[in-house]
Amino acid sequence: MGQDGALAALNPAAGASTWMMLAVVGAKGGCGTSLLAANLAAELAATRSVCLVDLQFSKGDLAGCLNLAPTHCVRDVLGPDVRLDAAAVRGSVEAHSSGLDVLTQPYDLVDLIRVDAGEVDRLLGVTSQAWSVVVADCGSGIEEALLTAMRRATFVLLVVTPTIPALRDAVRTLGLLKDLGVPQSRVRLALNRWQSGLSLDQADIEEQLAMTSFVTFAEDLHACVAAEERGALLSEAAPRSRLTRDVRAAATRVLAELDQLAPSLRSL
Numbered sequence: 621m622g623q624d625g626a627l628a629a630l631n632p633a634a635g636a637s638t639w640m641m642l643a644v645v646g647a648k649g650g651c652g653t654s655l656l657a658a659n660l661a662a663e664l665a666a667t668r669s670v671c672l673v674d675l676q677f678s679k680g681d682l683a684g685c686l687n688l689a690p691t692h693c694v695r696d697v698l699g700p701d702v703r704l705d706a707a708a709v710r711g712s713v714e715a716h717s718s719g720l721d722v723l724t725q726p727y728d729l730v731d732l733i734r735v736d737a738g739e740v741d742r743l744l745g746v747t748s749q750a751w752s753v754v755v756a757d758c759g760s761g762i763e764e765a766l767l768t769a770m771r772r773a774t775f776v777l778l779v780v781t782p783t784i785p786a787l788r789d790a791v792r793t794l795g796l797l798k799d800l801g802v803p804q805s806r807v808r809l810a811l812n813r814w815q816s817g818l819s820l821d822q823a824d825i826e827e828q829l830a831m832t833s834f835v836t837f838a839e840d841l842h843a844c845v846a847a848e849e850r851g852a853l854l855s856e857a858a859p860r861s862r863l864t865r866d867v868r869a870a871a872t873r874v875l876a877e878l879d880q881l882a883p884s885l886r887s888l
């Protein structure tokens with residue numbers, strides 16, 4: 621299939637998503653996509669039933685991030701022989717102490733089966749029926765399965781750090797999303813690792829991307845290291861940090877936006 625054909629296959633005429641799903645997408649690897657997806661999802665889980673899905677099929681590590689030792693993983697609900705229904709997905713998630721359910725990637729990297737975008741699409745559909753909100757960690761890859769999730773999302777949270785390479789890849793990602801039929805009106809900018817005094821300031825980034833920041837997250841190495849050392853949430857490891865406050869404020873905005881963009885969806 622040529623490039624146009626491949627994009628068309630991912631962009632059926634069905635139109636915008638009716639799923640309550642946030643796709644967290646990194647402009648570049650290492651932008652903080654997993655950290656933000658996990659901590660935002662845990663905040664959302666205080667008021668909604670939330671399933672966090674690790675879609676980073678190459679070295680996804682939400683289990684490590686949340687100190688989970690899963691007995692099942694996303695592989696268990698993918699594949700041509702799998703009977704995919706809500707019970708199967710419920711049986712494959714790991715419960716986190718925050719109330720969040722997590723569909724993890726396997727720890728072992730030997731399990732490199734080909735990932736079918738159609739199967740991932742069905743998985744996300746079933747998951748969005750069974751939980752009030754789905755948060756997908758899409759990393760920064762552009763595999764078909766990830767593009768499917770981005771296209772299906774209620775909106776895409778594009779994580780950008782204030783560096784030239786990240787900004788360049790954010791522009792490329794916005795171009796790709798547009799080609800997939802995801803208009804800029806369904807993309808929100810998350811500025812991560814923000815600090816004052818950088819040569820690339822917020823106004824520069826917003827001008828380059830032709831969009832304003834939806835949420836910002838402070839640079840806070842101390843809080844992140846404390847969380848990573850324990851596999852803890854930022855709210856547990858650094859409850860009073862600026863970054864934790866940013867995550868809380870962002871979760872409130874994300875939920876309001878999901879409710880506004882997908883108003884007909886029920887709350888479970």
Ligand SMILES: Nc1ncnc2c1ncn2[C@@H]1O[C@H](COP(=O)(O)OP(=O)(O)OP(=O)(O)O)[C@@H](O)[C@H]1O
Binds near residue numbers: 653655760812841848
């Ligand atoms: N706001 C922040 N302040 C300081 N460090 C941060 C911040 N956000 C993320 N980091 C750190 O950046 C590193 C990468 O974060 P993370 O693994 O979440 O990124 P990622 O985009 O998921 O990476 P990958 O592309 O490998 O999946 C981690 O060590 C994390 O603690």
Ligand SMILES: [Mg+2]
Binds near residue numbers: 654759
């Ligand atoms: Mg990641």
